[in-house]
Amino acid sequence: MDTQHTEQSGELLKFVPRPSRPPVTITYGPAGWLKKNMFGNIWNSLLTFTVFALLFLLLKPFFEWTLIKAVWTASTRRECLAISPDGACWAGIFPWFNNLMYGLYPDALQWRVNLGFCIGFLWFVPLALKKITNKMFIALSGVTLFPFIANYLFLGGERSTFHYIVSCFALAYLLLIYGNIFLKYMGKKQFEQYIEPFTGRLYRKNTFLSAHLMILLLLTIIIAYLLGNLTLEYVSVDVWGGLFLTIIISSVSIVMALPIGIVLALGRRSEMVIIKWFSICTIELVRSVPMITVLFMSVTMLPLFFPNTMELNKLAQVLVAVCLFAGAYMAETVRGGLQAISKGQYDAAKSLGLGYWYMMIFIILPQALKAMIPNIVTSFISLFKDTTLVSIIGLFDIMLMARNIAIDKNWLGLHAEPLVAISVLFFVICYTMSQYSQRLEKKLKTNR
């Protein structure tokens, strides 16, 4: 034996680890891949053929209807049918396109909706950029400040001074974000750092923060001065509709669902009995009732709780209902995530001296929410789809608009085409959300 020999002579063999080899990879090429996965043996081949045959049989009429025999230009449904009796009549969608998008929002003012969405979009673009570091802050500012601008643009009319100033401040903030992004990509210092020496003389404690605030105030004043003469025509909530309304309802409820859900979930696990029972009651009550009921209740019953003089618009009532509903569901999702956190994490956080809120905010919730991203996005997606229910209580959302096409005298009976079009639209939006969540999951995956 080799080893024994060396032990006896008093010196050990020197162990040198072998150099690592690159991993073995087997490449098949397209033909090989087909052979391996599709036609491995006779049963596999048979299965492949059957599936493809079925797919062909199913998809062929669909494709014929949607594309090959479809009519794209016509002025009435009658014309459509005359050209191609068994093809889709997409021509009916186009004259209604604006209504599908904006409901009954006046045509001449639709630029305000577009502008609002562009600003909102701009707010979330930095989140996808790699060099940006304080993304959490940008997202939070977007969620809190953007609604003021959106409200101002979409609704218009007489607004309070406070509202006006906050909107200007929000615009200033957005400008500052983009200014700083621009400087960062140019490899230069941030705006704040340029005027830090100046503010340092005025206020010593936190020069960076005061510089930041100073620029913001300055920009706000400039913007407020520039936009001083701007008056926007009032557009009642009653004419909002289409995809625009669907997006508003779903984004408000998505943004609100998470905080409501977190508070309710923490409340449910609280040691304080009153908070605990309040949370349990809210969650169970809202969860065990169909959403339509919650919607009807909010429209008929919510006004009873407010004084007669206070005018509550239908949209606000719906938003309250949907947020509550979404929050209750989110609470259970978050609770699931909280349960996945081991006791050791609580022990470690406590023994470090963190109090309840610090422990939750820095240690427990980030892990719980991360583990729950797929479930959270699933609820967001179903929430987005559920908002189409508001058409039942008479809001002109995209579903109601689609059904209205069928009772337009030119397009009488055009049911299928608008629904297919909306399905495609919903699929695109929901699939994007799902893809984004998968990207987020991958990015946040730090352990294992």
Added chain:
Amino acid sequence: MSVNTAIEIKGLNKWFDELHVLKDVSLSVLEKEIIVVCGPSGSGKSTFIRCINHLEPYQEGSISIFGQKLAKDKKSAALIRDNVGMLFQNFNLFPHLTILENCTLGPIWLRKIPEDKAIKQSTALLDRVGIAHLAAKFPGQISGGQQQRVAIARSLAMEPKIMLLDEPTSALDPEMIKEVLDVMIALANSGMTMICVTHEMQFAHQVADRVVFMAEGEIVETGPPEQVLKNPKWDRTSQFLEHVLSH
């Protein structure tokens, strides 16, 4: 110079429902003293040191720290955790934060130390436990021994006066035990007050001022390591030692 009492525990009693897990446990620990607590599993030693920093509630008895008697409310829990650091068997690092962030979280948010200063301090501590080069990694990417050393650095970042160690090496394999023990020995020699639950008798021999042997929820005997480990007074102690030392 007179030596102060760091922790004074008197008549601690604890029940898990019907189960009486701590029976009249009393112990006073002097400043800079190293106490090793050993005993068979289920003897209540982990529960005992978890009671000290209020991770477990207890029903009877009193704990005072540096002469200050503690109530059972949140305020005293905060006070004691402010002075006492703790290590766990399973390290319990925060998996969503980097090694450095694990260490700087406490100083930045609880001690309100500016971020750059906290980073500097924590890096120095990580250097002291020999893993400064891993600062940017996540806990899931490093070995168990390295994780426990991070946990040590994380505790030290809060500048505790007393350290509680709950079987810090029992989840590690033999090669890693040594690297953690080395850090623990260095820590003991630096003048830290420590209460350490461990089965590492070598460690007890080398640095302990006193060894406490616990069984069935009570302290059976306590004394200098030579006495307790070499010439125990009680049969229960020598029974246990036979099992441990035969390994």
